[in-house]
Amino acid sequence: MPEFLLLSRPTDALQTLLRALPDGMPAAEEIESSKALGRVLASDVHSLHPLPEFPRSTMDGYAVRARDTHGVSETLPGYLNLVGEVVMGEVPFFSITPGECALIHTGGMLPKGADAVIMLEYTQLVQNGEIPEKRNQPSLSIDLPVLFSQIEISRAVAEGENVIRIGEDVAAGQVVLSEGKRVRPVEIGGCMALGIVKLRVAIKPKVGIISSGDEIIYPNKSPRLGQVRDVNSYSLSALVENAGGKPILYGIVPDNLEIMKAAAAKALAECELLIITAGSSASARDMTAEAIASLGAPGVLVHGVNVRPGKPTILAVCQGKAVIGLPGNPVSALVIAGIFVVPVIEKLLGQKIHHPPPSVSAKMTINVPSQAGREDWVAVRLLHSNPPNISKEGGEYLAEPVFGKSNLIFSLAAADGLVCISPDATGISAGEIVEVVLME
Amino acid sequence: MPEFLLLSRPTDALQTLLRALPDGMPAAEEIESSKALGRVLASDVHSLHPLPEFPRSTMDGYAVRARDTHGVSETLPGYLNLVGEVVMGEVPFFSITPGECALIHTGGMLPKGADAVIMLEYTQLVQNGEIPEKRNQPSLSIDLPVLFSQIEISRAVAEGENVIRIGEDVAAGQVVLSEGKRVRPVEIGGCMALGIVKLRVAIKPKVGIISSGDEIIYPNKSPRLGQVRDVNSYSLSALVENAGGKPILYGIVPDNLEIMKAAAAKALAECELLIITAGSSASARDMTAEAIASLGAPGVLVHGVNVRPGKPTILAVCQGKAVIGLPGNPVSALVIAGIFVVPVIEKLLGQKIHHPPPSVSAKMTINVPSQAGREDWVAVRLLHSNPPNISKEGGEYLAEPVFGKSNLIFSLAAADGLVCISPDATGISAGEIVEVVLME
Numbered sequence: 001m002p003e004f005l006l007l008s009r010p011t012d013a014l015q016t017l018l019r020a021l022p023d024g025m026p027a028a029e030e031i032e033s034s035k036a037l038g039r040v041l042a043s044d045v046h047s048l049h050p051l052p053e054f055p056r057s058t059m060d061g062y063a064v065r066a067r068d069t070h071g072v073s074e075t076l077p078g079y080l081n082l083v084g085e086v087v088m089g090e091v092p093f094f095s096i097t098p099g100e101c102a103l104i105h106t107g108g109m110l111p112k113g114a115d116a117v118i119m120l121e122y123t124q125l126v127q128n129g130e131i132p133e134k135r136n137q138p139s140l141s142i143d144l145p146v147l148f149s150q151i152e153i154s155r156a157v158a159e160g161e162n163v164i165r166i167g168e169d170v171a172a173g174q175v176v177l178s179e180g181k182r183v184r185p186v187e188i189g190g191c192m193a194l195g196i197v198k199l200r201v202a203i204k205p206k207v208g209i210i211s212s213g214d215e216i217i218y219p220n221k222s223p224r225l226g227q228v229r230d231v232n233s234y235s236l237s238a239l240v241e242n243a244g245g246k247p248i249l250y251g252i253v254p255d256n257l258e259i260m261k262a263a264a265a266k267a268l269a270e271c272e273l274l275i276i277t278a279g280s281s282a283s284a285r286d287m288t289a290e291a292i293a294s295l296g297a298p299g300v301l302v303h304g305v306n307v308r309p310g311k312p313t314i315l316a317v318c319q320g321k322a323v324i325g326l327p328g329n330p331v332s333a334l335v336i337a338g339i340f341v342v343p344v345i346e347k348l349l350g351q352k353i354h355h356p357p358p359s360v361s362a363k364m365t366i367n368v369p370s371q372a373g374r375e376d377w378v379a380v381r382l383l384h385s386n387p388p389n390i391s392k393e394g395g396e397y398l399a400e401p402v403f404g405k406s407n408l409i410f411s412l413a414a415a416d417g418l419v420c421i422s423p424d425a426t427g428i429s430a431g432e433i434v435e436v437v438l439m440e
Numbered sequence: 441m442p443e444f445l446l447l448s449r450p451t452d453a454l455q456t457l458l459r460a461l462p463d464g465m466p467a468a469e470e471i472e473s474s475k476a477l478g479r480v481l482a483s484d485v486h487s488l489h490p491l492p493e494f495p496r497s498t499m500d501g502y503a504v505r506a507r508d509t510h511g512v513s514e515t516l517p518g519y520l521n522l523v524g525e526v527v528m529g530e531v532p533f534f535s536i537t538p539g540e541c542a543l544i545h546t547g548g549m550l551p552k553g554a555d556a557v558i559m560l561e562y563t564q565l566v567q568n569g570e571i572p573e574k575r576n577q578p579s580l581s582i583d584l585p586v587l588f589s590q591i592e593i594s595r596a597v598a599e600g601e602n603v604i605r606i607g608e609d610v611a612a613g614q615v616v617l618s619e620g621k622r623v624r625p626v627e628i629g630g631c632m633a634l635g636i637v638k639l640r641v642a643i644k645p646k647v648g649i650i651s652s653g654d655e656i657i658y659p660n661k662s663p664r665l666g667q668v669r670d671v672n673s674y675s676l677s678a679l680v681e682n683a684g685g686k687p688i689l690y691g692i693v694p695d696n697l698e699i700m701k702a703a704a705a706k707a708l709a710e711c712e713l714l715i716i717t718a719g720s721s722a723s724a725r726d727m728t729a730e731a732i733a734s735l736g737a738p739g740v741l742v743h744g745v746n747v748r749p750g751k752p753t754i755l756a757v758c759q760g761k762a763v764i765g766l767p768g769n770p771v772s773a774l775v776i777a778g779i780f781v782v783p784v785i786e787k788l789l790g791q792k793i794h795h796p797p798p799s800v801s802a803k804m805t806i807n808v809p810s811q812a813g814r815e816d817w818v819a820v821r822l823l824h825s826n827p828p829n830i831s832k833e834g835g836e837y838l839a840e841p842v843f844g845k846s847n848l849i850f851s852l853a854a855a856d857g858l859v860c861i862s863p864d865a866t867g868i869s870a871g872e873i874v875e876v877v878l879m880e
Contacts, residue, residue, distance in 0.1 A: 037678045051850070054665045058847065060722045088695065088721065089655035091665045105721030107655055107768070109666040120722075169848040176850055184879055185682065189675030189770050190849045192659040193668070215529035215547055219632040225494045225531045226549040228633070235629030238477045242625065255528065281528065281545030282500045282560075328547065330629050358798025358878055407498065408609040410491070410616055413630045438798055439624055 007306035009423055010339055010375050013315055016301050017324075017340065018347055020317040026202035026350045033191040036183040038244060039201035040349040045177040047194050050167030055110040057086075059162040062101040062123055062151055063114035066159040074154045079126070082149040086111060101151055110163060117162035122155035170194070180352025182244075204246040205348035207341075208267035209236050212253045212260060212288065213279035213328055231330040231409060232277040239337050242440060243345040245273070255279040260291040264323070268295055272348050273322050275341060278312065280328040285312050288325045292316045295323060306423065307375045309407060310336035331407045335377050335418065338437075359417065359435040362399035368419075369427040378428075379415035380436055399436050415439065447746035449863055450779055450815050453755055456741050457764075457780065458787055460757040466642035466790045473631040476623040478684060479641035480789040485617040487634050490607030495550040497526075499602040502541040502563055502591055503554035506599040514594045519566070522589035526551060541591055550603060557602035562595040610634070620792025622684075644686040645788035647781075648707035649676050652693045652700060652728065653719035653768055671770040671849060672717040679777050682880060683785040685713070695719040700731040704763070708735055712788050713762050715781060718752065720768040725752050728765045732756045735763060746863065747815045749847055750776035771847045775817050775858065778877075799857065799875040802839035808859075809867040818868075819855035820876055839876050855879065 008016070028042030057063065064080060072078035080101040084094045086108040095112035096102060102111050110117070127150035170176050176194065177187055183199070191199065211233045219229045230252055237247035250267045253260050260276075268274045274295075278288035293299045295318035302315040309332035314325030322344045326333040338357075362382055370376040380399040402415045417436035421428055428434060448456070468482030497503065504520060512518035520541040524534045526548040535552035536542060542551050550557070567590035610616050616634065617627055623639070631639065651673045659669045670692055677687035690707045693700050700716075708714045714735075718728035733739045735758035742755035749772035754765030762784045766773040778797075802822060810816040820839040842855045857876040861868055868874060 034674050034677065037681060051848075052668065053663065087666075088653065088719070088724075089664075089667050105723070107653070107668070107720035164848070169850050177853065184853075185675040185678035186774060186849065186853045186855075186879060188678045189671040189774065190853045192674045193671045193770070193849055195659055195662070195669055197660050213528065213547070219635055220637050222635070223493065224529075226527075227529045228492065228547070229635055231629040231633045234474050234632045235625040237474065238625035238628045241477060279528070280547035283545070284528075330633070334626060334629065358800070358880075360799060361801050361875065408491075408604070409626065409630045409633050410609050413617065413624075413626045415626075435801065439626060440798075 007304045007311065008302045010305055010307045013302045013305045013313075014340060014343060017315045017317070017322060018343065020298060020301055021322055021344070021347060022320045026205065026348060028200045029203050030198050030200050033188055033197050033199045036188060036199045036201055037185065039183050039199075040244065040351045041177055041179050041181045041183065042200040042202045042350065044175045044179050045191065045196060045199065047170045047172055047174050047176050048196075049194070050172045051170040051193055052164055052166060052168070055166055056164045057104045057106060057108045057110060057117045057162060058164055059117050059119045060105050061117045061119040061162065062153070063096060063104040063110050064101045064116055064118050064153070064157065065096055065098065065114060066116040066157050066161065068098060069116070069118060069153060069156040072153055072156045077152045077154045080151050080153060082151050084111070115159045115163070116157040118153055118155065118157045119162065122153060124152040124154075126150050126152040178352065180350050182351060182353070202349045204244060205272035205345060206248055206270065207240045207245040207345065208248050208250055208271035208274045209233050209240070210250045210253055210263055210267060210274070210276045212255060212276060213284060214255045215280070216252045218252065232326070232328070232333045235330060235334050236275060236277070236326075236337055236341070239334065239341065240345065243342045244349050244351075245345040255284045255287060257287050257291060260287060261294050264291050264295055268318060268321060268323065271321070273324070273341070273344055275324050275326060275337070277326045277328050277333050278314075284328070285314075285325070289314050292318065292323050292325055295319065305336075306373060307336070307339070307377070309377065310339075313340065315340060329407050330409045331412045334412065338418075357437045358440065359437045360397055361433055362397035362436050364419070364428050364430055364432045364434050365398050365400045366430050367427060368401055368421065370421040370425060372426045373423050375423045376421040377418045378421065379412050380417060380419050381414060382416040382436060397436070399434055447744045447751065448742045450745055450747045453742045453745050453753075454780060454783060457755045457757070457762060458783060460738065460741055461762055461784070461787060462760045466645070466788060468640045469643050470638050470640050473628055473637050473639045476628060476639045476641055477625065479623050479639075480684065480791045481617055481619050481621045481623065482640040482642045482790065484615045484619050485631065485636060485639065487610045487612055487614050487616050488636075489634070490612045491610040491633055492604055492606060492608070494531075495606055496604045497544045497546060497548050497550060497557045497602060498604055499557050499559045500545050501557045501559040501602065502593070503536060503544040503550050504541045504556055504558050504593075504597065505536055505538065505554060506556040506597050506601065508538060509556070509558060509593060509596040512593055512596045517592045517594045520591050520593060522591050524551070555599045555603070556597040558593055558595065558597045559602065562593060564592045564594075566590050566592040618792065620790050622791060622793070642789045644684060645712040645785060646688050646710065647680045647685040647785065648688050648690055648711035648714045649673050649680070650690045650693055650703055650707060650714070650716045652695060652716060653724060654695045655720070656692045658692065672766070672768070672773045675770060675774050676715060676717070676766075676777055676781070679774065679781065680785065683782045684789050684791075685785040695724045695727060697727050697731060700727065701734050704731050704735055708758060708761060708763065711761070713764070713781070713784055715764050715766060715777070717766045717768050717773050718754075724768070725765070729754050732758065732763050732765055735759065745776075746813060747776070747779070747817070749817065750779075753780065755780060769847050770849045771852045774852065778858075797877045798880065799877045800837055801873055802837035802876050804859070804868050804870055804872045804874050805838050805840045806870050807867060808841060808861065810861040810865060812866045813863050815863045816861040817858045818861065819852050820857060820859050821854060822856040822876060837876070839874055
């Protein structure tokens with residue numbers, strides 16, 4: 001039987017793993033909203049009051065009764081008496097009666113009686129007299145001044161024009177942010193607008209990382225010939241951090257079944273997710289699978305995924321927790337972690353809204369063949385000629401495969417992102433527009 | 441003169457600001473490589489030794505002399521004497537002479553004399569005798585066993601096949617990571633491979649944030665009618681953090697020129713970049729511009745940008761530091777900060793490689809008109825039917841503009857990203873493929 005029939009497709013493998021994990025709410029903690037960036041909400045957030053709490057002007061202009069402006073035009077202007085100015089941050093003490101208006105600034109509170117704002121641009125002060133502020137000093141009896149200020153208006157406004165009504169952004173009691181949402185700057189801002197200064201967020205899931213292999217030593221040591229330093233513990237730790245998890249390093253374990261079993265059991269007991277990078281050889285990988293199988297039911301669900309790099313991936317659930325066996329090669333480990341570790345962390349966080357991975361469209365520079373049935377992830381460098389932060393259109397960037405053996409860590413470091421060749425395709429042609437998933 | 445001729449284009453405005461800022465190296469600090477995620481390198485990183493330091497096998501198989509396999513095929517197999525097994529993490533004590541091979545595992549060190557590895561799949565153990573390990577115990581005199589193990593090989597290999605040569609990933613002394621690069625998980629991994637456990641990174645630039653407006657109160661207070669809580673200090677703080685800066689809040693300042701000047705002068709002295717969100721009214725914004733102008737030469741460079749939302753943006757350089765006046769409206773402030781604040785922080789960090797902002801391609805659901813000459817940023821929600829983390833192609837997602845008045849904070853919170861309508865366009869048609877810049 002051809003090998004690709006024995007290997008799982010990455011998408012199927014991921015679904016198998018996610019479905020085997022228990023559902024349920026993540027443990028939560030309460031933190032200050034201002035420190036919640038990147039965290040995932042553990043409860044719905046409700047507004048305690050409407051937003052805004054008072055009708056606000058969205059323009060600098062005059063608060064008016066819309067009906068007083070009807071029929072008004074540039075050729076047939078209207079005239080309103082100016083009765084006051086709305087002071088920012090205060091309730092106007094006057095109201096607007098027929099034929100009256102008040103100066104108002106963006107964000108100011110609409111006076112009683114007014115139902116629209118006419119922009120300053122469509123008005124003119126035609127008679128500069130006294131402004132009575134008639135009800136602004138309610139205790140005073142008003143002496144009518146000799147001359148009132150008068151405003152000429154050259155445009156009609158509809159009721160509600162240039163006004164944000166009470167509750168137009170948010171109604172009282174409304175769910176403003178849903179459980180499972182990841183907090184961005186805009187959500188922090190929204191919470192502040194409502195006075196929600198604390199938020200319940202998912203506790204970061206603990207992700208245990210074990211590196212294995214007889215040839216692996218700690219990075220601060222000098223390798224003898226034949227030895228190499230541990231890369232995976234640190235690159236995976238950073239990836240886990242980016243995804244919202246809390247990495248816990250369990251160090252390097254030799255290719256010894258009993259030691260591996262013991263280390264894995266300890267880590268699994270202490271963490272919500274366990275990652276083991278297998279020793280490099282086939283026998284070491286089989287040993288990893290055996291150690292994982294010993295951790296509990298249901299055990300190994302997927303052994304081998306039809307993806308390059310990363311075929312010898314192991315996906316398991318033991319005692320209700322995900323255990324992921326990654327290839328020892330650092331490039332494979334990082335690519336595969338992006339495919340399997342990140343979604344598991346999102347599930348553990350209760351993250352309900354899954355966005356596509358950030359990417360850019362680019363035009364492939366050369367033909368890249370791929371084996372049908374296998375999903376290939378090709379590391380590419382982005383070439384672009386445009387200034388930063390400008391919007392782009394498909395094909396404005398070029399995607400150039402990173403040369404050299406793809407499994408070398410510094411080849412991957414030279415790449416900006418990865419292009420996925422679907423199992424259904426036999427490659428990508430030069431000139432084809434592809435989505436480059438950015439490595440972050 | 442039409443207004444758009446008086447307003448700067450966003451791209452021009454940004455270039456004006458960046459060019460007016462002094463060049464020069466950011467202040468640097470040395471930190472542990474394992475904690476450098478997201479930081480920007482302040483020096484080039486050199487390898488102290490080649491990587492790998494010894495020739496390594498990339499496969500499980502047999503280390504051979506390539507010339508011994510020439511001419512070999514499935515129909516005309518070759519035979520080699522098995523002389524030992526390479527132990528992971530150790531230097532093989534034997535070497536390979538003509539007609540010999542040694543069992544080797546992925547990542548194992550190639551024995552002397554061998555120059556290629558033939559994959560296990562193309563071999564067969566045909567004579568299971570003793571393995572001499574002839575030079576593995578050099579002190580022992582070797583008794584020739586009765587029967588040697590013999591390996592049948594059915595495929596020829598070229599010199600260097602399935603082998604990573606010394607320095608193939610990185611040569612000794614090579615610049616492996618360049619100054620100005622932002623550290624991702626892969627860079628951390630690469631440093632560890634080389635034993636580089638400390639890195640010089642740019643110190644996070646201090647970014648002062650002042651919120652202004654007579655109507656603004658602190659989020660933990662209860663607003664009276666007419667007052668609103670401060671949103672911008674907190675949403676901008678999170679944005680600055682995301683961009684790699686260190687936000688410092690200077691609180692809320694009333695619409696008073698002298699108080700504003702004093703607060704701005706103090707913040708500018710203590711920070712590398714100052715952001716002031718202006719009070720809402722035109723007069724408050726003019727006051728902000730005046731306060732900024734008082735901070736030093738060259739002062740205000742751009743006052744008004746032809747962008748929506750965010751027209752009343754002020755860009756200035758005072759005493760060699762950028763000062764950015766943002767609109768008071770929280771939605772405008774956040775959108776404009778993405779356009780101007782983020783690139784300034786990147787410049788202050790010495791970030792040399794500017795990637796396009798993460799985005800996804802999507803198909804617009806409705807027509808969105810736009811004024812020619814003005815750059816519009818339209819908040820959109822992404823609709824998609826696919827499972828997460830799967831590569832996508834243009835148009836697989838739908839971009840649906842967020843309804844409601846775009847300047848409401850919870851409308852923006854409902855959006856996944858922003859679509860930029862270029863000043864040259866008069867809108868986007870339904871069905872058009874657009875790039876949605878993700879809000880993070």
